Every structure is written in C-alpha cells, then in structure tokens.
Amino acid sequence: MKNFIEWLDIDLRGKTSGQTKTKCPHCVHTSKDKSSRDLSVNISKGLANCHRCESVSVRDNIQAETKKEYKLPVQEWRNYTKLSDKLVKYLESRKISQATAIELGWTEELYWQPSKNKKVTNLVFNTFEGDVLVNKKYRSADKKFTQSAGTKSIFYNINSAIGQKELYIVEGEMDVASLYEVGIKNVVSVPNGANDNDDFWINSEKYIKDIEQFVIAVDNDEKGNELKNAIAHRLGRHRCTFIEFEGKDANDDLKSLKLDKTAFNKKRFPVSGTFRISDLYDGVLDLYDNGLPKTIYPKSKYFGNLKDIYSEMLGQLVVATGMPSHGKSTFTDWKVLNLIKDYNFKASWFSPEHSPMSLYHSSLAEKVIGKNFWKQKGNVERMTKDDLDKYHEWANDKIYLTDCDGGQLPTWDWLLDKFKEQMYSFGINIFVIDAFNKVLLPKGNKLEQINIVLTKLTHFAQANNVLIYLVAHPTKMKKSDDGIYDVPTLYDVSGSADFRNQTHCGYTIYRTFATDTTEDCTSFYNMKTKFSFQGEIGAKVDFKYCDINGRYYTEESGLPIHSLIYDKEPEFKLPLGTTAEAFKQQQDDEFDQWHKENIENDEIPF
Numbered sequence: 001m002k003n004f005i006e007w008l009d010i011d012l013r014g015k016t017s018g019q020t021k022t023k024c025p026h027c028v029h030t031s032k033d034k035s036s037r038d039l040s041v042n043i044s045k046g047l048a049n050c051h052r053c054e055s056v057s058v059r060d061n062i063q064a065e066t067k068k069e070y071k072l073p074v075q076e077w078r079n080y081t082k083l084s085d086k087l088v089k090y091l092e093s094r095k096i097s098q099a100t101a102i103e104l105g106w107t108e109e110l111y112w113q114p115s116k117n118k119k120v121t122n123l124v125f126n127t128f129e130g131d132v133l134v135n136k137k138y139r140s141a142d143k144k145f146t147q148s149a150g151t152k153s154i155f156y157n158i159n160s161a162i163g164q165k166e167l168y169i170v171e172g173e174m175d176v177a178s179l180y181e182v183g184i185k186n187v188v189s190v191p192n193g194a195n196d197n198d199d200f201w202i203n204s205e206k207y208i209k210d211i212e213q214f215v216i217a218v219d220n221d222e223k224g225n226e227l228k229n230a231i232a233h234r235l236g237r238h239r240c241t242f243i244e245f246e247g248k249d250a251n252d253d254l255k256s257l258k259l260d261k262t263a264f265n266k267k268r269f270p271v272s273g274t275f276r277i278s279d280l281y282d283g284v285l286d287l288y289d290n291g292l293p294k295t296i297y298p299k300s301k302y303f304g305n306l307k308d309i310y311s312e313m314l315g316q317l318v319v320a321t322g323m324p325s326h327g328k329s330t331f332t333d334w335k336v337l338n339l340i341k342d343y344n345f346k347a348s349w350f351s352p353e354h355s356p357m358s359l360y361h362s363s364l365a366e367k368v369i370g371k372n373f374w375k376q377k378g379n380v381e382r383m384t385k386d387d388l389d390k391y392h393e394w395a396n397d398k399i400y401l402t403d404c405d406g407g408q409l410p411t412w413d414w415l416l417d418k419f420k421e422q423m424y425s426f427g428i429n430i431f432v433i434d435a436f437n438k439v440l441l442p443k444g445n446k447l448e449q450i451n452i453v454l455t456k457l458t459h460f461a462q463a464n465n466v467l468i469y470l471v472a473h474p475t476k477m478k479k480s481d482d483g484i485y486d487v488p489t490l491y492d493v494s495g496s497a498d499f500r501n502q503t504h505c506g507y508t509i510y511r512t513f514a515t516d517t518t519e520d521c522t523s524f525y526n527m528k529t530k531f532s533f534q535g536e537i538g539a540k541v542d543f544k545y546c547d548i549n550g551r552y553y554t555e556e557s558g559l560p561i562h563s564l565i566y567d568k569e570p571e572f573k574l575p576l577g578t579t580a581e582a583f584k585q586q587q588d589d590e591f592d593q594w595h596k597e598n599i600e601n602d603e604i605p606f
C-alpha cells in the first residue's frame, strides 16, 4: 500500500497550473539532501508522485465526489491487515510473498459469500483511489468471488499509474502481485476479469491519459486475446505492446520461474514502422491457415449481392458521394447500422447536416426498429413507445453523436481530438463524418489542405484500426441531352482529385427517378476498393427505397420491416482466394477504362 500525501501538505512553490517538482512532505526529512525535490506534481491534473519514497497524492476529494453516485465500503480496512498462516502459506504456494500482499493492502476477512450461502474466510483485494477505499473484492479459499455492491468501477491498483511513463495492464489481482514479485510495480488490473466496459475507463482516465507506453499482459486464452485487442483499440495500438505468457497468465509464469523473462519480452502490434518477420509472423500464419483478411460488409439479405461487388476493411477511409437528395447519407446510415449489428461495433456520427440530434435519432430509430417514427404507413403500425425504449437500450452503448459547440464550423484538429477521446472512452469502431464541407479547412492552398486532411484521416483510420466514412458532395454535375445527370465519381467530389487518389474505398449513391414506365431506383456503385478481393470497381447493385423506415432493399429480398435488434439474418461466407489475387491492387487503368466507357464528363474538376 503506497503512502498517501494530503494535497494541502504539498508546497506548490507559488504555481497554480502546469507541472512542478517540489520537496516530498513524506520523505524529505529522511533525505541527506534536505533541498531535494523528489515530488513531481501535475497541478493541472491534481496528481503527484514521489520518485524517492513512491508516495502519491490526488487533489480532488474523491470521497465527496464518489459519495454522490457510488457507494463506498466502510473505510476501516487497516483493522484487518493481519494475515493468517494458512493464507500466507496459500500465497506462498503461488509464489506471492507476504510482503507483496501487505504492500498491496490485501486483507483477510470473514464475509458472506452468496454462492456458498454462508460466511467464510476470504482473501480481500482492496481497491484504492488515492487514499479512499472504493471497492472490496472477496475471494474465498475455493475461488468464489463477491464484492461490495454499487461501488465505483476503476482499475485495481490505479495509484501505481500516477506519474508513470509506462504501465502494465493485467487481468486479475493475482497477476498484479505476480508482477510485483519480479519488480514491476507500475501495474493495474481490469476490475472484472476479461469483461471490458466503459465505466472503469472513464473513471480511470485522468490517471492513465498521459502514459506513453502500455504493456498489455492479460491471460493467454481466447477471452484474454479479445480483451487485449479491446484494450489496444481504446488506447491506440501505437501506444501499446503486449506480453505473451508461456503459461496461462502472469502467476503461472511466476510459478514456473519464467516470469522474470516473459514479463519483459514486449511484442508490438502491427501498425506502422519497421518490422521483422517475427513481428508479423502471427499474421502470416493466419493468412496461411484462414485465407484472406476478413472484409466487412452488411450481412442482411436486404443488401443482395452487395458483398460480392464491394466490401471494406477496418483501418480504411471510405468516401461516400452522390448528388443532393440521391440518398448518400441515408444509405450510409443504413449500412453502418447493419455493421453495428453484424459485427457488434460501436459507431460515432459527426453529422451537423442532420441536427438537431434528437431529430436525427428519430431517423436512426426508424432504420433500427423498422417502423415509421411519426405515423402508421400502409399496414405497418407506428413505432410504439416500447419500440423506442428498445432502441434506446440497444443504441445507448453503440451509437454516439458528436455536437459542435457554439454554432461555429469545427476544425479538423478539433474533430480528430474528439475521435481520440471517443476511442478511449467508448472503444468506437466506425466514425461517420457528414459532410466533408462541414469541417473548416485551414487557411492556405485549398488543394494542399484537402490533401493534408485526407492524409490525417487515412493515418487515423490505419493507426487505430477503425473505419472512417467521409460523406462528400460532388461538383455540379452535367446533364446529358435527355436531361439525365451523369453518375458522379470520386474524381467529381468537390475540391480535389485526392478524394479518389488518397482514400482506400469509395462509393456513389445514384438515384434514377421514376417515370411513367419505370420505377424509382437507387444504385450503389463501387467507385474504388483498395484490394481486388474487396470487390469490383464500376460494378453496381440496384436498390429500392422503403419510405416506411428509410431503409434500402433489393427487389428480390422483399420489404424490410423486421427489427434489427431481434431478427437473425442468414450469414454469407466469402470464398478463399489466392495471395496473388488478394494483394493485387485495383489498377487505376482498369478504373480509367470503366470511367471512359461509363462517364461522359471525363474531366477532373477542381
């Protein structure tokens, strides 16, 4: 248990913000140099740590703040710090010393274990934030768990993160102690085993936001692997390395005397930079065993054979274009909502064109529930309040809308900062920007600025392994002699040819209005897919529009009035291709040929 310094006892040397170094009230008296400044203080964040005695301080009164929303356990843990011989022996069998147990503030208490329906002796993991006890987790001798109810969810051992540049993240309290045994004390544990949730990330944010490097050291099993990816996703893979234990977790390797090696063998996530084959070998083996990288596409039958002509991958920037009122935003929303459902994704919209936001939710709710928000349409009843509640429940941790404050045009740097925050707090997988011209370009040469923005967006998508949809308007299109507009391509996107050149993927939504003899039709054109296994440039799928709920569907699939929340859809599987086929980039001359044949207006507009 770290010593805790009262914030008011710290001499801030007249400063009121930023960072400073000052004397440590806890250990300066024992130091030979009475003027040595061992306490690093981040005044802005209200955090301090001593490099000499490892004391920490937290400014905000957590007890007062916590009382409002959370319950606190009784603050009397110090009464219980004596450990029985039996418990000490048990810990020793797992190679964890009594000194480490005491240092971590573990206690032994008689407490009710619900699953055993009686009071038993427990090993108790006390979670502290600053010097406040925020949670107690009870572990019985036969590995049954219970914990104090209604408490604040935060990383276990969060105090150890204060002032650190590097932080280990493990999957349990025993693993924290195991790393202590090999000298690693900057280590926290997720509070609930392999379950990821937003709360403890948000509650721990100020302690870990400035950490430069994370080492993810979770269990060596399938759930641990999922957790590893979820953590790296929130923190940004470029800031993360990971440990692969030889046994099932840190404690296993401690027991087999391997932890002093494995805990320091940090591996990198493939992001960018220079790699040896051993850094990438897992990926190569995965290709060998499982075929091509998995592409992403809506699995619902209402999308017909769209997956055959067009699909996307995480890490890609997608430009969606189309003429005003042709449905590019509506189609994109319907597609994204399906991806959320099919892949258990979370999506964030920055969509000032569709404000106010509550009205936007009425349109998203129609697409999710399948009924009209406002009234009965045909045989389909109006969405009920109960339906709306179901939407609320479903969307609450899946759909995020970003507002721009003050009625001013936001800048791209502001937007990307927002995205970074949302990655961390909520683990977003898809960002939708609707539309490009609603974000302010920096002053200067417009072509250059567009190029810079698109570079930043592609970099963000790749570095964070997310999909970004960028909705962009085309320039004014020419009408042909019979009064029909040409299909806009990515070259026609207003402002720059980089919309075609820089992005990974793109599509056009083009509507052919009904005539006396033909029906209304909305076509989805593949305008670019980076790899040949992702689709076929120039190919299209025709859709009908369902005015009950704003969805699109193919003629054969029938009217789409099911609920996305309940209904199961048949899944499709992509056939395996060869590596040569897979990594052949789509040829620009192929595209140009198609462009010439299909599009009359061949000039690149600026």
Ligand SMILES: [Zn+2]
Binding pocket: 024, 025, 026, 027, 028, 038, 050, 051, 052, 053, 054, 055
């Ligand atoms: Zn000190």
